[in-house]
Amino acid sequence: MKSQPHIGIIRDQRFGLHKTGLSHPESPERLAAPYRMLDYEFPGEFTELSAQLATLEQIEAVHLPPYVAMVLATAKRRFTNLAADTTACADSYLAAWLAAGACVQGVDALLDGRMQVCLALVRPPGHHALPAKAGGFCIFNNLAIAARHAQKRGLQRILxxxxxxxxxxxxQDIFYDEKEVFYLSSHHCQSYPHSGMWEETGQDLGQGYTLNLCIPGGFGDRDIMHLYREILTQVVERFxxxxxxxxxxxxxxAxxxxxxxxxxxxxxxGLAALVRTLGPQDNDAPLxxxxxxxYDPAVLASCLRRVLEGLSGAGEQVWRADSPKAAELVTRAKGVHQAFGVWTG
Ligand SMILES: [Zn+2]
Structure with missing residues (x-):
């Protein structure tokens, strides 16, 4: 049993400046609810930091300069459509810049040993953003920027x-042909953006370092815990x-x-508790x-509360759950990836 890690949280009211328009699901309230939860449920319990801006160099380690210039130009307009589902108001560039910066800052805090776990409560989100394209409510790819920053600090294996x-x-796109960054995603393949099929496994040197787990609709707690327990444990051990x-x-x-x-x-x-315990035994990988x-602010707040509890050691009771549905997916993932020998075997 590992001891409770030192947990830090990055939060900032300026993420609320990113206004997406009436009835858009990616709204400022998404963060307001969890921030209220933190103040109410965990007052003073975690180290809290405000977000810092990323540097232009850090952003451009992932995004192409003309795209970054286009995002900056939205500051001159009340409203810009960056993609069919992704909008910007005059202050969105600032929130996007801070969201990327918060993740870079989190990496620094972890690598400098100031905390072992960092939770960056940011918006806009990032994982759909491409080097030259916004989409899926994402403007900058926050975690890709953080990973590039960690590489610059000398890290060679990032999950x-x-x-x-x-x-x-x-x-996936940004790291598809690299073996230094392993990307593992579980997702519903019939949903946006309709990518991430089993056979998308990486290319060239990155072959076998992208692992897509297509989960069916209705996937439940026992299913996800079984899936991650079997797959993630092996990936962390081997990678x-x-x-x-x-x-x-x-x-x-739900x-x-x-x-x-x-x-x-x-x-x-359960997922948070699992990830917390999976770093290499003698040299925990910071998280x-x-x-x-x-997109339901109240649900988001309650999930975050449980994540914080899981990171602190609760939630272990669901780990042992078995699911025939997940067992099938584990077999399929191993079958697809066997040939690469990156994490299987
Ligand atoms: Zn999503």
Missing amino acids: ILDWDLHHGNGI GPQLILVACGFDAH EDPLGNCALSAEAFA LLALEGG
Whole structure:
């Protein structure tokens, strides 16, 4: 049993400046609810930091300069459509810049030993953002920028784990031909952005370092715990990450308005507890979780509460759950990846 880690939280009221328009699901209230929960449930319990801006160099380690210039130009307009589903107001560039910066800052706090776990409660989310394209409510790819920063600090093996309901096509695309960043995503393949099929496994040197787990609609707590217990344990053991980044979305919750899965908040406690215990035994990989999706603010707040409890050691009771549905997916994942020998065997 590991001792309770030192947990830090990055939060900032300026994320609320990113206004997306009436009835858009990616709204400022998504953060207001969890921030209230933190103040009420965990007053003074965690180290709290305000977000810092990323540097232009850090952003451009992932995004192409003309795209970054286009995002900056939105500051001159009240409203810009960056993509069919992704809008910007005059202050959105600032929130996007801070969201990326918060993740970079989290990496620094972890690598400098100021905390072992960091939770970046940011918006806009990031995992769908491509080097030159916004999409899926994402402007900059926060975790990809954080991973590039960690590489610049000398890390050679970074695991990005994505349990958001949707496939993080941006993260996959950015690291698809690299073996230094392992991308593991569980997602509903029939949902946006309709990528992340089993056979998408990476290319060139990155072959076998992208692992897509297509989960069916209705996937529940026992299913997800079985799946992650079997797969993630092996990936961490074989890949030996020096840092684990989590694209922490909650839209696979049963009550999410955009989702179609059946997880409860309990599952997220279990996932958080599992990830917390999986660093290499004598040299724990520090852990950065960055908020991605999750579109019911109250559900999001309750899931985050359970994640914090899981990171502190609760939620272990669901680990042992077995699911025939998940067992089939484990077999399929191993079958697809056997040939690469990166994490199987
Ligand atoms: Zn999502």
